[in-house]
Amino acid sequence: MTGPSLGSLRVTGATLHYEVRGQGPLLLLIPGGTGGAASFDAIADDLAAEYTVATYDPRGMSRSTLDDPEAEQSVAEHAEDALRLLELLSPGEPARVFGSSSGAIAAVHLLTTCPERVERLVAHEPPLVEVLPDAAEHRALLARVAETFRTQGLMAAMSVFAAGLKEGEDTTGGTADSASPGPEAQLRLPPEAAARAERTMADLPYFVGRIVPRFMAYAPDLPRLEALSDRLVLACGQDSRGELPYRPAAFLAERLGRELLHFPGGHTGLTTHPAGFGEALRKALRG
Numbered sequence: 640m641t642g643p644s645l646g647s648l649r650v651t652g653a654t655l656h657y658e659v660r661g662q663g664p665l666l667l668l669i670p671g672g673t674g675g676a677a678s679f680d681a682i683a684d685d686l687a688a689e690y691t692v693a694t695y696d697p698r699g700m701s702r703s704t705l706d707d708p709e710a711e712q713s714v715a716e717h718a719e720d721a722l723r724l725l726e727l728l729s730p731g732e733p734a735r736v737f738g739s740s741s742g743a744i745a746a747v748h749l750l751t752t753c754p755e756r757v758e759r760l761v762a763h764e765p766p767l768v769e770v771l772p773d774a775a776e777h778r779a780l781l782a783r784v785a786e787t788f789r790t791q792g793l794m795a796a797m798s799v800f801a802a803g804l805k806e807g808e809d810t811t812g813g814t815a816d817s818a819s820p821g822p823e824a825q826l827r828l829p830p831e832a833a834a835r836a837e838r839t840m841a842d843l844p845y846f847v848g849r850i851v852p853r854f855m856a857y858a859p860d861l862p863r864l865e866a867l868s869d870r871l872v873l874a875c876g877q878d879s880r881g882e883l884p885y886r887p888a889a890f891l892a893e894r895l896g897r898e899l900l901h902f903p904g905g906h907t908g909l910t911t912h913p914a915g916f917g918e919a920l921r922k923a924l925r926g
Contacts, residue, residue, distance in 0.1 A: 656702035657695035661687025665729035668694040671740025673842035675701040681913035718748040733758040751863040761872040767887040769858035868895040876905040
């Protein structure tokens with residue numbers, strides 16, 4: 640199969656890099672962490688047999704550049720970027736949307752603010768910690784991460800973040816979106832994978848400093864979400880039970896009276912179990 644068609648889209652304050660494959664109804668894939676469009680490479684071609692598959696690097700990540708590199712970020716602005724892509728690629732027609740992790744938070748905002756553009760949303764482990772009864776504890780974690788990042792740097796902040804997200808015996812994959820192999824492993828990677836790992840590391844300061852604090856502080860409009868719950872599919876990794884990113888999706892599924900789907904793997908099942916993850920996503924999109 641030929642590679643994707645590449646494009647760029649000017650939006651307020653940024654230029655988005657996006658990729659399109661296949662034919663059929665539009666499916667927009669919104670990545671989480673520092674994954675970018677490349678995080679969907681293992682499943683996008685298969686999905687393109689049924690859909691026009693579009694994905695992109697969120698603003699400030701990888702090939703999507705900010706006009707002001709120091710600009711503050713917001714969930715609403717990232718959701719607006721997704722809307723601009725929908726308007727470009729599926730004018731006048733609602734689309735299917737998938738979002739993972741922080742990308743799922745942007746997708747939830749898109750659904751609640753522009754429901755006429757979203758036919759069905761599959762949200763995989765959105766860390767919407769503000770919906771949880773113990774949200775104050777997670778606000779305190781974000782404050783510790785920010786202070787550590789300011790005083791001790793990136794890797795120390797990542798350690799605090801990972802430790803704070805650990806619940807039970809496992810560590811959440813919340814930072815695994817942002818993880819990359821060490822130098823020795825990178826030497827053994829194919830060139831494309833090595834380049835992706837390098838981009839991931841380059842994007843980490845932006846992700847930890849400006850995406851994590853704003854996205855994990857986001858509180859969705861629950862009454863609005865409840866009214867639109869027939870378009871929302873909440874999903875978690877089957878190996879994520881007991882981990883923080885699992886809990887908001889499980890909480891919302893119960894609150895909204897919706898089934899909680901389980902995809903292969905954990906928070907980063909898209910990377911660790913791509914074939915099974917892609918099949919589970921196809922089923923979720925069909926409903």
